Amino acid sequence: MFSNDLIKPTHFPKDFSWGVATSAFQIEGAANEDGRGTSIWDSFSHTVGKVMDGGTGDIACDHYHRYAEDVAHMAALGVDAYRFSIAWPRVQALGYGAWNEAGFDFYTRLLDALDAHKIAAHITLYHWDLPQGLQDQGGWLQRETAYHFAIYAEEVARRFGHRVASIATHNEPWCTANLGYGNGQFAPGVVDTVAALQVSHHLLLSHGLAMQAMRALPISAKLGIVLNQWTAEPASASQADQDEAAWEYARSVQWFMDPIFKGHYPKRALDRMDLTRFVVHDNDMGIIQQKIDFLGVNYYFRAFVSTENPARKPEAALGLTDMGWEIYPQGLRDLLIGLKREYDEFGLPPIYITENGAAFPDQLVAGLVHDSDRIAYLQMHLQALVQAREAGVDIQAYFYWSLMDNFEWNSGYLRRFGLLYVDYATQKRYFKDSAFWYRDFILACKEA
Ligand code: IFM
Numbered sequence: 001m002f003s004n005d006l007i008k009p010t011h012f013p014k015d016f017s018w019g020v021a022t023s024a025f026q027i028e029g030a031a032n033e034d035g036r037g038t039s040i041w042d043s044f045s046h047t048v049g050k051v052m053d054g055g056t057g058d059i060a061c062d063h064y065h066r067y068a069e070d071v072a073h074m075a076a077l078g079v080d081a082y083r084f085s086i087a088w089p090r091v092q093a094l095g096y097g098a099w100n101e102a103g104f105d106f107y108t109r110l111l112d113a114l115d116a117h118k119i120a121a122h123i124t125l126y127h128w129d130l131p132q133g134l135q136d137q138g139g140w141l142q143r144e145t146a147y148h149f150a151i152y153a154e155e156v157a158r159r160f161g162h163r164v165a166s167i168a169t170h171n172e173p174w175c176t177a178n179l180g181y182g183n184g185q186f187a188p189g190v191v192d193t194v195a196a197l198q199v200s201h202h203l204l205l206s207h208g209l210a211m212q213a214m215r216a217l218p219i220s221a222k223l224g225i226v227l228n229q230w231t232a233e234p235a236s237a238s239q240a241d242q243d244e245a246a247w248e249y250a251r252s253v254q255w256f257m258d259p260i261f262k263g264h265y266p267k268r269a270l271d272r273m274d275l276t277r278f279v280v281h282d283n284d285m286g287i288i289q290q291k292i293d294f295l296g297v298n299y300y301f302r303a304f305v306s307t308e309n310p311a312r313k314p315e316a317a318l319g320l321t322d323m324g325w326e327i328y329p330q331g332l333r334d335l336l337i338g339l340k341r342e343y344d345e346f347g348l349p350p351i352y353i354t355e356n357g358a359a360f361p362d363q364l365v366a367g368l369v370h371d372s373d374r375i376a377y378l379q380m381h382l383q384a385l386v387q388a389r390e391a392g393v394d395i396q397a398y399f400y401w402s403l404m405d406n407f408e409w410n411s412g413y414l415r416r417f418g419l420l421y422v423d424y425a426t427q428k429r430y431f432k433d434s435a436f437w438y439r440d441f442i443l444a445c446k447e448a
Helices: 040-045 063-077 101-116 144-160 173-182 193-215 239-261 267-271 284-288 329-346 372-390 433-447
Strands: 017-021 081-085 120-126 166-171 222-228 232-234 294-298 303-305 351-355 395-401 420-423 428-431
Touching (some): 017 120, 017 433, 063 101, 063 428, 063 433, 144 166, 166 173, 193 239, 193 284, 222 351, 239 303, 239 329, 329 351, 372 433
Parallel strands (some): 120 166, 222 294, 294 351
8 A cells, every 4th residue: 555644754764865856858958058969859849749849859848057046956955866868969060970069068067066966976878868970871670870979978988987976878769669659659650660679779779889998998977778567457357368368567677787797689579570571690799788776667557458449548546647557556566576576696786776756737826836746746755765775775866857847848838847837938836746745855854
């Protein structure tokens, strides 16, 4: 059972890391400034009909100009960690060729501001904004992109790897492959599930190549990857539903975990996939299977599987978020315990919860946002995290998604995940009640 009054500061160790997360395209704006190149999300969001409200990343939260204020907000929240991504086209306009010093300067300024507040930086190299220059050469369907990514990773690590706490290669490669190439809801908007399979392989290959390149450097940053994961639960006890749930877990979670930890794709997934255009070179799996220092887990919901009625939805006893996602905290606990059970013997490293959060239809009234639903969400998911820790899972950090409301991909600005409310007309930020709750809870954990 999950209840929103069971979580206590004493449940967390003193060195637990409390953070907030964002990504470059969703907050930075300044799309045409200081030599930034175009990304696939610029092209996609400027295509009529791709984003629900027609929103683009041109201005977003204007974080590029307001980063100092945003870091001050983080300091006021009392977080000790900030997860953000580097926009590849900001530091290398085309994804190959010349580096853009003005782009690197922005991230240097941001890191300086974080240092001044003693907030540890956790960077992600790829949070979906591929340079359009590489897309024009085939994007992630093109094997060569993985090699360009490794060059970019090495350059970022060489410049920043001594002053950031961690570097993740990818954020949610499942989404890049399946939403970008499978159903086309995300950039670049390709609808071809067989291509999506090959893209997922190139993403994993790029992860492995980047890990090799970064490992060769004398840097202190921990290196890893961030995966979005869920439990897959059968709607009934029937064998068919159980098999279907196992297949769903295999093609989503194990599809990325097994190559990294076991050096091969899960057989259960391969058995049911169209492999006619799936090309894996001899040495690829060895390149992908690199030791990682941390695993980033993003958790939002469970998968619910019914063979009789594939459209059937779970009962959602705790309700739905504004994304229509079931609130299901026990999925986080079960997922984490399952990861430990399956991957511990293959070198599962400490886990960071790199994303967890919810969109709700927040209303700003007289400068206040009473988002008790988000506070309850946070409390229940932290409780699930504690239960997983008590079951022996080594979880060292929690990052709420997101620091502030931002560009929610194909939902544009219609979905608000933030602890801070953003009034896009004025770009003013307001602490929601959940921000005050998170601040007080973090403080209590430090004092407990
Ligand atoms: O906003 C996204 C984020 O970019 C990746 N993970 C899920 C979030 C909510 O949809």
